[in-house]
Amino acid sequence: MKSNPWLTRLPVLVAAHLVGTVNVVSVLAMAPVISTELNLTATQFGLFVTAYYMAQALGSLPAGAMTDRYGIGRSLFMGHILMALSAVMLSYADGYHECLAALFLMGLGYSMNNPSTARGVFDWFPPERRGIAMGIKQVGVPAGGIIAAGNGALVTLVHWQDIMLGIAVAIVLNGVLCLRLVKFNRTLPFNQQKNPLTHIGEVIRDPNTHIFSFSNGLLNVGQTNFFGFLTLFLTEVARASQPVAGFAMGLAQTASFFARIYFGALSDKFFGRRVVLCNWICGTAAVFLAAMIWVTPGWGLWYAMALVLVLGVTIASFAPVGQAIAVEMVDPRLAASAVGYSMVGVHIGGMMGPVIFGYVVDNWGGYDNAWLVTAGLVAIGVGLLTFKFREGPPE
Numbered sequence: 001m002k003s004n005p006w007l008t009r010l011p012v013l014v015a016a017h018l019v020g021t022v023n024v025v026s027v028l029a030m031a032p033v034i035s036t037e038l039n040l041t042a043t044q045f046g047l048f049v050t051a052y053y054m055a056q057a058l059g060s061l062p063a064g065a066m067t068d069r070y071g072i073g074r075s076l077f078m079g080h081i082l083m084a085l086s087a088v089m090l091s092y093a094d095g096y097h098e099c100l101a102a103l104f105l106m107g108l109g110y111s112m113n114n115p116s117t118a119r120g121v122f123d124w125f126p127p128e129r130r131g132i133a134m135g136i137k138q139v140g141v142p143a144g145g146i147i148a149a150g151n152g153a154l155v156t157l158v159h160w161q162d163i164m165l166g167i168a169v170a171i172v173l174n175g176v177l178c179l180r181l182v183k184f185n186r187t188l189p190f191n192q193q194k195n196p197l198t199h200i201g202e203v204i205r206d207p208n209t210h211i212f213s214f215s216n217g218l219l220n221v222g223q224t225n226f227f228g229f230l231t232l233f234l235t236e237v238a239r240a241s242q243p244v245a246g247f248a249m250g251l252a253q254t255a256s257f258f259a260r261i262y263f264g265a266l267s268d269k270f271f272g273r274r275v276v277l278c279n280w281i282c283g284t285a286a287v288f289l290a291a292m293i294w295v296t297p298g299w300g301l302w303y304a305m306a307l308v309l310v311l312g313v314t315i316a317s318f319a320p321v322g323q324a325i326a327v328e329m330v331d332p333r334l335a336a337s338a339v340g341y342s343m344v345g346v347h348i349g350g351m352m353g354p355v356i357f358g359y360v361v362d363n364w365g366g367y368d369n370a371w372l373v374t375a376g377l378v379a380i381g382v383g384l385l386t387f388k389f390r391e392g393p394p395e
Helices: 010-029 031-038 042-070 073-090 096-110 111-124 127-138 142-154 160-184 197-202 207-236 243-271 276-293 300-313 319-328 332-363 364-388
Strands: none
Touching: 010 031, 010 042, 010 073, 010 096, 010 111, 010 127, 010 142, 010 160, 031 042, 031 096, 031 160, 031 207, 042 073, 042 197, 073 111, 111 127, 111 160, 111 300, 111 319, 111 332, 127 142, 127 160, 127 243, 127 319, 142 160, 142 243, 142 300, 142 319, 160 319, 197 207, 197 332, 207 243, 207 276, 207 300, 207 332, 207 364, 243 276, 243 300, 243 319, 276 300, 276 319, 276 364, 319 332, 332 364
16 A cells, blocks of 8 residues: 555654754754853854854755665665764763864754755655645744754753753654655666766756756845844844844744745645746845844834744745755756755855854944845845746756
């Protein structure tokens, strides 16, 4: 009897994103405690984030090629092993360099997630339902963020390294479930069983994939800067309290949870024209990012909350549509490699965006100009997708 992928395989993909997100966002949520205990400067802790995104930028394309060659289940299992090891390393770390190495390993592990889960959706769901499946599997990200926010409060009662050890156990359990997906891997014909480097070469020789990867990096600048500076911006500019700023972050994550499912389903109505929907989402987001310049204390805080809500729906939620476009823009046997290459751009954007934002805040007009620069970079990404990118596989 054929198993139902909606009930047997998709939940494992959702959980893969959930445990991976809990892993890294818990570190960010517990940042004050970790920094105090290890006597870290702000720059040193910031390098944790840089190490994490750098590892993902380096690992995403090889991870996609490995998935195309060796299958979804094996790649996901390997990623879970690396993520679990990173959490264990953090739970026993007693210095800065051990933590830095653990965050780099964590990024390498999570780099296996997006190509393999996106390939799973591509293989197991029909094109007319692919968008909704992609949206559902992506809700693991905001769901993990919400749980990690809870760990930020739990750390006042439980030591942060014990929390990381518990996260490692959860990752291992889901990793075991990933092994069940091996039996659903599609066996490649002998003439297609090529070295993963061959898959990488085929993907990067397509100019269309370069445009898509670069555009995704620009779009992710908007998402990374929004989440990375939201609480700091609200407390400094809107004079919000820390609990209110934390509520705003939770509001954005919750909005993204539902919006990812909705946009995934809606993109199925745009099948063959998913990029049109992606451009509407991110083009609207660019306008709302620019509108952050009018946030002020007092009543302006309510205005800020409205912007947080709509940005949670837009810039925080385009990923399912983007990944559906990525798996469909190449020959089907290269689907995971294409996602991996698009994620290279995404993670480089995640590395560079906060640096640009912080520099503008410190040296070029404060938060107002920083939000305008962010909006402008997102708009350039939308423009590239509109005028330079061609949707669908090569003819």
